[in-house]
Amino acid sequence: MTKSEEAKPTDFIRAIVADDLQTGKHARVVTRFPPEPNGYLHIGHAKSICLNFGIAEENPEGTCNLRFDDTNPTKEEPEYIQSIEGDVRWLGFDFEQRRYFASDYFEQIYTYAETLILAGKAYVCSLSADEIRAYRGTLTEPGRDSPYRNRSVEENLDLFRRMRAGEFPDGTHVLRARIDMTSPNINMRDPILYRIIHTSHHQTGNRWCIYPMYDYTHCISDALEGITHSLCTLEFEDHRPLYDWVLDQLDTPCHPRQIEFSRLSLEYTIMSKRWLNDLVVSRAVSGWDDPRMPTISGLRRRGYTPESIREFCHRIGITKAPNRVEMSLLENCLRDDLEERAPRAMAVLDPLRVVIENYPAEQEEMLTVPCHANHPEMGTRALGFSREVWIEHDDFREAAPAKFKRLALGGEVRLRNAYVIRCHQVIKDPATGAITELRCTYDPNTLNANPEGRKVKGVIHWVSIRHAVHNEVRLYDRLFLKANPGEDDDFKASLNPDSLRTLPACPMEASLANAEPGDHFQLERLGYFCIDSKDSAPGKPVLNRTVTLRDSWAKIEAKQ
């Protein structure tokens, strides 16, 4: 990044931060990423992570905390904590020792609640959940005061302490802020601060049976951590008055500024943790890290790199405008990255046997070919060649359509990194008429050289049958058929039945047998692939197709 880029804020939040630093409102910036451990992180969280950790990185002495918003033990699991920490680190952000839990502050938060009660700003309400809802009013009608609203400070304190002591069952009492039941902002109609939940908590065990609500907890946690800018998504905009109200009543170390930005939507996928969980539980996918999932762990297993995801977050920007980003933008970030770093290899997904009749049956060669044509520094690899090779079925046509530059009967094509061959005979299954084999000849003078007196435009990939190893390849496609799943029906109704195609044993060049889980490759002319980190065995890699190459032939063909 150049100095001018560093100095120039790229979005309205960075502009606010820069201004606050400039004016001396803050000496340094402190942000936080506050997930609830109730599911795996997804690409939408990556946007928030890149924003919060990014701002900290870009400013001198800036820091960003990882804080688990763990105020609801009925929905949270330690497994999620592990995955979230791993995903943040994998994305390339370091929270060092700054891993906190809202539950770290439960005692302080409780003390603040008693302060509110003492000040007459909070009361214990003994209405049932249904009654509270009824008293709340609607969007257009004001709410009504709870009959418990004017309990004495002494009674409130006594009741609240007994709530903590476990004297009451779930749902019998709540602690509420005493604000304004007629507020046009429903969040200000005496919001609930504490509820009774007799459930053990993953961090605090059985120490508590009352748990603070998000609105009450989050602002205090921010203040206790000295957060300067509390960045969250747009749906919390209506909560900001409450965020400020709570901190205004209390003597906290500071009063962070909440700023909201729009969350990420991506076409052909979903971002709701509830829905993602549904896919996992219903076995529609193999898990949170299924390579079709928009989760960080799913993208990682699919073959996305941290760099590509960070670049994506950079390109989409930060605004308050509603958005639904095209998948092609994400895919392009990936291609840009993998184009540079992925070594090349060859495999055939839909094999057609080619016999090169003028190549001696007993002969074979080990060709030395570059790992990356545009990056010689990436070295070379050995590639076996012999009389019989597999080529892609789709790379042959008996009668070539217009602009077809692959192999046709009577025509020539180059075998990538090897010789030019000519096809003179097609062998078919007499019963079905399906093409089963091609008889060809090769031009021995075309290794690393163009043929004399003619041009061969087409180049196709291939694998020597004698040298091939066979491994499973998984071809992934979008998880949903609709750009906005669940928009006007059950989201699962638009699941793509062909989002995964498994090819159990594709012939591929032998060098691939040694690939390690997580390794990236470009299978030439097919796409980028990644060695699956879960289902591969030593010497037996499973290849996940990360993304196809751009395919301008497919466009031409579609038009014809």
Place this chain on the structure above:
RNA sequence: UGGGCCGUCGCCAAGCGGUAAGGCACCGGAUUUUGAUUCCGGCAUUCCCAGGUUCAAAUCCUGGCGGCCCAGCCA
């Protein structure tokens, strides 16, 4: 029709009173032993609409229209 927010190219998105950046997508064309990559070129007389202020408006004012969010003891 209570409150909050948003509306610049198909999709993101700069712009903050001085005469519409950039990326993705798309369309040409060049190079190419990946129909990939790379490279050149094209792609908003117009900024949701209508008035108004101004020498000058996407930017300011007024009024419309369209969209999103909020009635969990979820976050």
